Amino acid sequence: MKIDADVLEIIRSARCDGPILFLGGRLEGSLYQRVNLALSAVGGKWDRWKRGHVFPANAADAIAGLLAEGEVTTDAERGYFPTPPALVDEILDLADIQAGQEVLEPSAGTGTMAQRIADRGGLVDCVEVDQGRADIIRSQGYARRVTVADFLTLPVAARYDRVVMNPPFAKQLDIRHVQRALRWIRPDGLLVAVMFGGLTFRTNVLATDFRSQVREARGTIQPLPDHWFKGIRTVLAVIPVRSQLPELTRGRTVMAKVSEQRSSQDALF
Structure with a gap:
């Protein structure tokens, strides 16, 4: 999935602290959904208590490829459907x-x-x-x-x-x-x-x-x-x-x- 320029800019300007990525501010609904989809594709999961996206390891490392290539592979594109x-x-x-x-x-x-x-x-x-x-x-x-x-x-x-x-x-x-x-x-x-x-x-x-x-x-x-x-x-x-x-x-x-x-x-x- 190719990532839109506005989504890339928001992710690029986010702050990373260890495994947590903090977005720069509140985003309107559809824009947040696109940002969240891109971050989810590289392992980020929103944590409302931490107020940021939490990654399994270093957040900056996780998004490096995304920012360099401008695209990610989503779960749907991989044919990945988690088992309930x-x-x-x-x-x-x-x-x-x-x-x-x-x-x-x-x-x-x-x-x-x-x-x-x-x-x-x-x-x-x-x-x-x-x-x-x-x-x-x-x-x-x-x-x-x-x-x-x-x-x-x-x-x-x-x-x-x-x-x-x-x-x-x-x-x-x-x-x-x-x-x-x-x-x-x-x-x-x-x-x-x-x-x-x-x-x-x-x-x-x-x-x-x-x-x-x-x-x-x-x-x-x-x-x-x-x-x-x-x-x-x-x-x-x-x-x-x-x-x-x-x-x-x-x-x-x-x-x-x-x-x-x-x-x-x-x-x-």
Whole structure:
């Protein structure tokens, strides 16, 4: 998202004190909303008690790239839709996480799901593409490891008893993330994922192959009530892993390459 010149000027003139950014004065409604959207995209969250935007780390460092480039990537552009806390418990119940199990959360966001996993005694490792959100997880101390990366680029480095995830939905990335995550699971493990509802009716190769994969694994794809993600139809996929899947060559199979080519026109956004 390109940032308007008036928004950049307001952010440039703001005062930073450690992790807090203080705006120069009261802004009218629509202008404040645009400023807040830009600051939120780089990890800032308004705190009415502190009267400023609080960042996971140094505020000046957080906005440096924004000011230099004049643009940010918003959560919607990333296809990031945070998991509602009440839904997290339902997901973890389905995953049947036991104390001492090793659990991967490969699209960890700000850690809502990962923290509940730790509360249940799980040993949780997190992957998060956004540095600001990863810093939030690290600051809480419940995750065993936090890796800042695009999950699709990571080689399989460990095997887990459970994977729970809410991957990005844009351009069918959720399917690719889940297929990738299945290769991180030990035999007799389980994956539970929030996914975009379009996978249940799309007819491209990527979607049809994925539905077949779930059926062969004796997994399920169940619709979620509309109220969980406003304006977005979602499903919950539960996929058991009977035997260990091999690592992919360069992160994807030949079929995945074909699927990607044939589904290039099926972008969600």
